[in-house]
Amino acid sequence: MYKIQTFGPSFQHIEKVTGGIIPTDEANTDYQQFIQDVAEQGLSIVEGPDIVEPDYATLRQQEYPSREEQLDMMYWDKVNGTTVWEDTIQAIKDKYPKTITGGTTIGEVPAWVQEAADNWTFNKQLREYVAAVERLEHYILSEGRPEIREDVVVETREVWNEESEEYETVNITENVITQTAIEPLEATVEVTETDPETMESTTTTVPNPLIVKDEEERAAAQAVVDATPEAVIESVNSL
Numbered sequence: 001m002y003k004i005q006t007f008g009p010s011f012q013h014i015e016k017v018t019g020g021i022i023p024t025d026e027a028n029t030d031y032q033q034f035i036q037d038v039a040e041q042g043l044s045i046v047e048g049p050d051i052v053e054p055d056y057a058t059l060r061q062q063e064y065p066s067r068e069e070q071l072d073m074m075y076w077d078k079v080n081g082t083t084v085w086e087d088t089i090q091a092i093k094d095k096y097p098k099t100i101t102g103g104t105t106i107g108e109v110p111a112w113v114q115e116a117a118d119n120w121t122f123n124k125q126l127r128e129y130v131a132a133v134e135r136l137e138h139y140i141l142s143e144g145r146p147e148i149r150e151d152v153v154v155e156t157r158e159v160w161n162e163e164s165e166e167y168e169t170v171n172i173t174e175n176v177i178t179q180t181a182i183e184p185l186e187a188t189v190e191v192t193e194t195d196p197e198t199m200e201s202t203t204t205t206v207p208n209p210l211i212v213k214d215e216e217e218r219a220a221a222q223a224v225v226d227a228t229p230e231a232v233i234e235s236v237n238s239l
Helices: 029-041 056-063 067-080 084-095 111-137 209-227 230-237
Strands: 002-007 011-016 021-023 050-053 103-106 148-161 166-179 188-194 201-207
Touching: 002 029, 011 029, 021 029, 029 111, 056 084, 067 084, 111 209, 111 230, 201 209
Parallel strands: none
Antiparallel strands: 002 011, 011 021, 050 103, 148 166, 188 201
16 A cells, blocks of 8 residues: 655655655566556555645734734724725635635546556556567467578679679679478477386376467467557557
8 A cells, every 4th residue: 555645836755654765766676567567566565755734823823914914904994094004804704614624635646647547557467469470470380380491692792794884883792591391390309207116116297387388378479469459559660
């Protein structure tokens, strides 16, 4: 549980219920944990800042004219036979009746908290999507991969062209292997187990553990890709 505290018009920090103050600094590890907690658990773990509502006495005191101003009003009221001072004081009392008892309420959680949590979630999904795509690009162990050959420029020469009577740049290419072939793994393997009591050995045929693991990882990666929001995918494709 966290609580936002506000000091002045703009300065804020985060307090942990267990104790301690967290500055709103993205480089601070406690702040990073705070944003992660909000992203994973929601705004219900955050309480907004205290809003202190002053009582009538405080409000009146804040609006009363200064002592010098009041003395000046009283003097001229006496000289002119007016009631400016009384009217001024009464108007303030009417404005802030004794029914205003003041108190402290809890304000809303600032919008920047949710924005920071959404940004954390976006970046997490981005990292997971990139990693999942890279995993799916790896060849399937049960299928192997073919050999790929391509013509690659290995040398550039200047050759005299008798017809144009000019030197021309000619690329000398060589057909090279750019991807080596990898044979598919056997679908099954034999596993021999020995009974420690009888010392008898039993050999069984089981699915190849490497292929099983490969298929599980690929399925998990595909699930990440399928669950990734379109906005995240578009941000990757736009790079």
